[in-house]
Amino acid sequence: GQQLNQSPQSMFIQEGEDVSMNCTSSSIFNTWLWYKQDPGEGPVLLIALYKAGELTSNGRLTAQFGITRKDSFLNISASIPSDVGIYFCAGRRKNNAGNMLTFGGGTRLMVKP
Amino acid sequence: EPEVTQTPSHQVTQMGQEVILRCVPISNHLYFYWYRQILGQKVEFLVSFYNNEISEKSEIFDDQFSVERPDGSNFTLKIRSTKLEDSAMYFCASSPNNEQFFGPGTRLTVL
Numbered sequence: 001g002q003q004l005n006q007s008p009q010s011m012f013i014q015e016g017e018d019v020s021m022n023c024t025s026s027s028i029f030n031t032w033l034w035y036k037q038d039p040g041e042g043p044v045l046l047i048a049l050y051k052a053g054e055l056t057s058n059g060r061l062t063a064q065f066g067i068t069r070k071d072s073f074l075n076i077s078a079s080i081p082s083d084v085g086i087y088f089c090a091g092r093r094k095n096n097a098g099n100m101l102t103f104g105g106g107t108r109l110m111v112k113p
Numbered sequence: 114e115p116e117v118t119q120t121p122s123h124q125v126t127q128m129g130q131e132v133i134l135r136c137v138p139i140s141n142h143l144y145f146y147w148y149r150q151i152l153g154q155k156v157e158f159l160v161s162f163y164n165n166e167i168s169e170k171s172e173i174f175d176d177q178f179s180v181e182r183p184d185g186s187n188f189t190l191k192i193r194s195t196k197l198e199d200s201a202m203y204f205c206a207s208s209p210n211n212e213q214f215f216g217p218g219t220r221l222t223v224l
Contacts, residue, residue: 031211033211033212033213035215040218040220041217041218042117042204042215042216042217042218043156043204043215044215045212045213045214045215048211048212050211088155088156090156092211098144098160098161098163098167098168098169098170099144099146099161099168099169099208099211099213100146100158100161100169100171101146101148101156101158101213102158103155103156103157103158104155105154105155106155
């Protein structure tokens with residue numbers, strides 16, 4: 001089946017540092033989405049990407065849709081304690097009749113004040 | 114801001130029992146989904162629903178699972194005979210198009 005490889009699995013950083021995480025796949029995806037999940041809650045949509053090469057920002061977050069359509073990255077600038085959580089990439093393939101999302105394994109972010 | 118809601122937040126059941134998990138999608142959305150997340154693992158797709166029928170399902174979504182939209186607002190997931198390995202967080206999601214919005218989840222514990 002489709003696999004999204006997300007890295008790193010976890011990061012422990014100092015408040016104020018920038019963070020970068022990425023997802024790669026052997027398959028082409030038509031849409032990339034980035035979600036954040038807090039403990040015991042559902043994933044919250046952060047950024048959606050629809051075109052190869054697209055670079056989109058949402059506050060301190062920036063994400064890019066890779067040119068090959070097989071990868072995406074998410075950057076967080078000037079991290080703050082409330083950035084703590086698990087970040088998931090998710091991809092949708094073009095011919096998914098049902099809009100199924102495939103999720104990466106997640107990046108657990110820990111921020112030291 | 115409209116949100117997806119789910120009930121109950123936590124369901125404990127005995128192995129072999131039937132459970133129904135309930136969701137109220139965002140009102141003007143057309144696509145509905147169920148996903149599950151086993152503790153500490155990634156989110157996995159179960160099923161998508163559009164125009165009152167299943168549009169896609171994963172291999173996890175076997176004959177023990179069914180979905181229904183019994184009225185204009187609710188979207189339910191039924192597990193007929195629960196197994197221990199069904200213990201997980203179950204998330205409902207809805208979307209107007211490509212962007213899927215998730216509910217807070219139901220934690221299902223099968224004993």
